[in-house]
Amino acid sequence: MQSNYRKPARFSWHSIGALFFFTCAMTAFELGVSVTERPDVVGAGWLTHAYYSLSLFVVGGVDLGTPTGSSSLFRSLLWLAYFGAPILTASTLLDALLRVFRPHQWQLNRINNHILVVGAGELSLSYLRVLRSHDMKTPVVVACKSLEDNIVEELTQSFGAIVIKGDITHEFFLRQLRVDKTKKILLLEDDSLRNYEAASKILKLAPDIGNKIVIHCVNLRFMRAMATSRVAKECQTFNTYHLAAVGLVRSHLLEHFKETRPKDVVILAGFGRFGQTILEELQSEAVNELDTVAIVDKDADRRVLVADEQMHFSDNYRRVILEGDIGHPDVWKRLQENGCFESRDTVVVLGTGREEDNLRTALWIRHKFPGTKVFARSSRESNFAGEVTAEHDIINISIMQLVEESIPKDWLG
Secondary structure (H helix, E strand, O other), X not given: OEEOOOOOOOHHHHXXXXXXXXXXXXXXXXXXXXXXXXXXXXXXXXXXXXXXXXXXXHHOOOOOOOEEOOOHHHHHHXXXXXXXXHHHHHHHHHHHHHHHHOHHHHHHHHOOOEEEEEOOOHHHHHHHHHHHHHXXXXXXXXXXXXXOHHXXXXXXXXXXXXXXXXXXXXXXXHHHOOHHHEEEEEEOOOOHHHHHHHHHHHHHHOOOOHHHEEEEOOOHHHHHHOOOOHHHHHOEEEOHHHHHHHHHHHHHHHHHHHHOOOOEEEEEEOOOHHHHHHHHHHHHHOHHHEEEEEEEEOOHHHHHHHHHHHHOOOOOOEEEEEEOOOOOXXXXXXXXXXXXXXXXXXXXXXXXXXXXXXXXHHHHHHHHOOOOEEEEEEOOOOHHHHHHHHHOOOEEEEHHHHHHHHOOHHHHO
């Protein structure tokens, strides 16, 4: 296991410093500077000068005596090497000792009842923001295979996390992280299979902690296919888009449905992972509030077939499926012809991964169908999108904001 609290980038500065002080000493000797304990150094060759210059890094000038002769400028070069070389040696040795003893390893050896977060992406940062808004005291360990310096600094300074670099699928590394002593383990990397593999290894080391493990699965289809596996049954699994969809339905749509009568029309413009999970949540929480669900996507027919195979569409509402680009006016003309805009209570969720298209189309819909309730998706919170949508009575929904609002309390320990 290797701590990544600081990358050993200082090695290059040590090398530059060593070369600088060595050059200072060599220059001084070559230009006629002598020393009180070795007066013959003036007439010696360059190999002797190199030897004495290198000795400064070990014993400084103690064995050579003080500089004498030549000009004061050249003596100053040797004095500079006298002081600089041993200081550089001492700092290098100290740095090496600190890395050998690894203060973070000491912390890990004593840590108990901590939260282990695997991964250092946007999802991990969102989770830590929510955690620290509720609990500033619980120790947090963040483990990741590779980390950048700026992310390490944010994790340590903003969230007080112990940051460790290593492979979460290796049993030795897991033992060092004391997984059996954790309060909660969140596997939040973007590699679904690695998260499941890590969970399997953790359960092998500590069979009784499955209820403490939360697994993020990027691939919604893979998550559904793995639902019957031992790991999925013993641990909690989730998908980012599913968590966001839960937040959208429960925080926004259910309240809207209660205020409107009769049943509502919902247009899902974009039927990828986000659109599919919105419909899944609508069927679970508000199927009796739905009159029509219209699905618009460039690959709508195939995606509907795949989704129907895994989530099974309800027969309690009318379904309209249109293949096409959400930015093409003909799509919305066909939806109008299908009666999707007859009611002023129609809800449009522009949930494609193309944020510019979502925002532009949202503005067009508000102009074309003024009574429509419009949601425009973005990945992160955007000041600009927020200003524009507020001006035109559009609701801007950020995936990560919805995720943060929907993180279950039991995930916080």
